[in-house]
Amino acid sequence: MRAFTTGIARSVRSSLGRFLAIAGIVALGCGFFAGLRMCGPDMRAAADAYYDSTLLWDLRVVSTQGLGEKDLERLAQVGGVRAVAGSTSVDVMARVGSEQVAVRVATLPGEYAHGGEPDVNRLELRGGRWPSAPGECVVSADNPALPASPGDVVGVLSEAGGSGLLAVDELTVVGTVSSSAYPYTVSFGSTTLGSGTIDQYAFVAPGTFSEEAPYTEAYLTVSGASPYESGGEKYERVVGDVRSALEGEAGALAEARAEDLRSDAQAQVDDARAELEASRAAAESELSDTRSALDAAAAEIA
Incomplete structure (x- = not known):
């Protein structure tokens, strides 16, 4: 085991630049992968916080x-x-x-x-x-x-x-x-x-x-x-x-x-009917007054 460890240490020392380059590439890849793994959850959490703050x-x-x-x-x-x-x-x-x-x-x-x-x-x-x-x-x-x-x-x-x-x-x-x-x-x-x-x-x-x-x-x-x-x-x-x-x-x-709409429509019909009846009563009253005036005028002429 000691010989194996010594061999690895000797290999690293003999090609230190290559070892550091490989270690850097691995570290960069791990960091990039971790970032990608967290990107989705972070975006969902940020969106959810925005939705909650605006009561969506x-x-x-x-x-x-x-x-x-x-x-x-x-x-x-x-x-x-x-x-x-x-x-x-x-x-x-x-x-x-x-x-x-x-x-x-x-x-x-x-x-x-x-x-x-x-x-x-x-x-x-x-x-x-x-x-x-x-x-x-x-x-x-x-x-x-x-x-x-x-x-x-x-x-x-x-x-x-x-x-x-x-x-x-x-x-x-x-x-x-x-x-x-x-x-x-x-x-x-x-x-x-x-x-x-x-x-x-x-x-x-x-x-x-x-x-x-x-x-x-x-x-x-x-x-x-x-x-x-x-x-x-x-x-x-x-x-x-x-x-x-x-x-x-x-x-x-x-x-x-649907019942609300029917009730509203019926209320409009009832209002229109009441308005019509009021107009008819007013017209009949006016007609009666006019007829009475004409009868009175005719009697006076006679």
Whole structure:
């Protein structure tokens, strides 16, 4: 054993430069491999911390019938739901500067107009101010291919499906934001308009959508999900339980929404009928008064 050790030491001394070079290459390779192994977990941890700090939604509920305030209350009563926020959004073709692009327009949480912050999907103001009047908006600060700044005007050319949800045809940029709901700067999602990708997004002040526009989606956060890494097994288990509960209530929620719509429509019919009856009564009263006046005039002439 001593002879073996002596031989190794003699070999190292006789070719010290080569030994150090090989040792350096091995150390560099080990360090590079360790870095690659940690890159994924570190990126996931950083993303999860960002999502948690902005209270990014865990579940998204969409209804073809739209959603109302009562629907948000029903969703909040489902076991495991921590917070619910309704949002109205529409994809539009718009002119931004000299470019004609697809833009996703959504309502800005009302808390920002009063100096507060919402319980779901918080935004980071990067420049300018929050919108406060109809037609004002904040746009993404993270799209280098389509930059926008306060004072720019976004001209709305058309809405997806001709929905007519917007009450204005121009949006004035008053600020720029970052949103954890849009983590990729190359594309902000897919759409049926233009090239098929969302090139820019905008959050607008209350009153920019028409008064009759319902919520198009609801965003939910789940109790007990934030301690776990987004997308991880434990996170998916916690969120999956609430998802299953929502799916189990889907039929009842849809029927309740349909009943709300029927009730609203019936109320409008009743109001219109009452207005018609009032107008008819007024007309008959006026006609009776006119007939009485004519009869009196005829009697006087006779």
